[in-house]
Amino acid sequence: MSSESGTGAAAVDVQRRSLLDRLRVDIYAVWPIAVMILIIIATALRSSRYLTVFNFENILSQIAPLGIVTMGQAVLLISGGLDLSVGYNIALSSIVTGLLLEHGYPLWLAIAAGVGAATGVGFCNGVLVAQNRAHPFIITLGVSLFLFGLDTQLTGGAPVNDMKGLYTAFGGNLPAGFPFFGLPSLTIPFVILILLAFAFLRWTPLGRRAYAIGGNEEAAYLSGIPVKRTKIYLYTIMGAIVGLAGMCLAGEINEASFNLAQNFELESIACAVIGGTALFGGRGGAFRSLQGVALWGIVQNAIVFAGLSSNYQQMALGAIIVVAVMVTRAQR
Numbered sequence: 001m002s003s004e005s006g007t008g009a010a011a012v013d014v015q016r017r018s019l020l021d022r023l024r025v026d027i028y029a030v031w032p033i034a035v036m037i038l039i040i041i042a043t044a045l046r047s048s049r050y051l052t053v054f055n056f057e058n059i060l061s062q063i064a065p066l067g068i069v070t071m072g073q074a075v076l077l078i079s080g081g082l083d084l085s086v087g088y089n090i091a092l093s094s095i096v097t098g099l100l101l102e103h104g105y106p107l108w109l110a111i112a113a114g115v116g117a118a119t120g121v122g123f124c125n126g127v128l129v130a131q132n133r134a135h136p137f138i139i140t141l142g143v144s145l146f147l148f149g150l151d152t153q154l155t156g157g158a159p160v161n162d163m164k165g166l167y168t169a170f171g172g173n174l175p176a177g178f179p180f181f182g183l184p185s186l187t188i189p190f191v192i193l194i195l196l197a198f199a200f201l202r203w204t205p206l207g208r209r210a211y212a213i214g215g216n217e218e219a220a221y222l223s224g225i226p227v228k229r230t231k232i233y234l235y236t237i238m239g240a241i242v243g244l245a246g247m248c249l250a251g252e253i254n255e256a257s258f259n260l261a262q263n264f265e266l267e268s269i270a271c272a273v274i275g276g277t278a279l280f281g282g283r284g285g286a287f288r289s290l291q292g293v294a295l296w297g298i299v300q301n302a303i304v305f306a307g308l309s310s311n312y313q314q315m316a317l318g319a320i321i322v323v324a325v326m327v328t329r330a331q332r
């Protein structure tokens with residue numbers, strides 16, 4: 001009898017543990033959404049101007065460039081890498097495009113040169129990361145410092161103020177009515193990048209290799225995955241995404257400057273981690289990272305409606321990052 005009761009107790013204990021495991025997964029998956037809902041309700045009760053189409057469009061236009069970069073950063077984080085040069089690489093792409101437009105070059109050529117410059121930086125990052133044992137943090141930090149000097153030298157510290165066709169493309173809103181409903185123009189590249197990142201990670205061999213390398217690089221190498229070549233591809237893709245973000249951001253504000261995307265490198269990493277992409281590789285996804293971007297934008301917007309300074313934004317976002325890391329550890 002005692003044996004049966006002991007077996008029954010053990011079975012109940014196993015069931016409890018499995019239930020807790022499922023609850024952890026559920027909490028981990030939905031906590032950013034739950035926090036967003038609470039913030040939206042609290043802010044809407046304080047201000048009648050919060051739940052308006054105009055404010056929604058404002059949030060969307062603010063998070064779109066950062067969201068584009070976050071999709072690329074999420075792919076790198078999944079593979080066990082990261083890129084701290086994205087901020088000044090965005091600036092480089094916009095500056096190259098802006099200077100060419102200023103000198104009368106066609107728009108298509110200026111865009112191609114700007115995106116190409118950012119893609120080239122991504123390729124260099126990939127080669128340096130793949131061929132050296134130094135952590136991507138150090139390598140891309142060094143590249144970031146180099147790009148800061150290059151961007152400042154190219155502009156002399158003065159912004160390029162007229163982005164011509166880029167402002168026409170990304171500085172306004174889409175047509176009213178179905179199917180665009182007057183949303184900001186940046187919505188199109190933002191949504192396209194989300195879908196492409198999702199498809200890339202889910203269905204392409206290169207995306208599956210990113211998960212394998214981030215999960216266990218040595219095991220991936222022993223299983224025949226070309227680790228170095230894959231890293232070069234991933235960082236090059238990141239460079240192209242950064243170039244697109246540079247076009248969008250410069251077009252939105254009609255300006256190219258060395259500090260165009262200040263702090264984007266840390267904010268994109270934070271958004272991906274908040275959404276559930278692992279900081280050290282092997283886990284995450286496009287839609288999870290999108291949750292982090294959305295929460296980031298909603299928190300910033302809510303603090304503005306509360307009449308608080310930007311200092312409170314940084315405090316709130318810092319607290320959210322800490323919570324995200326704690327939730328990640330709890331899931332493990």
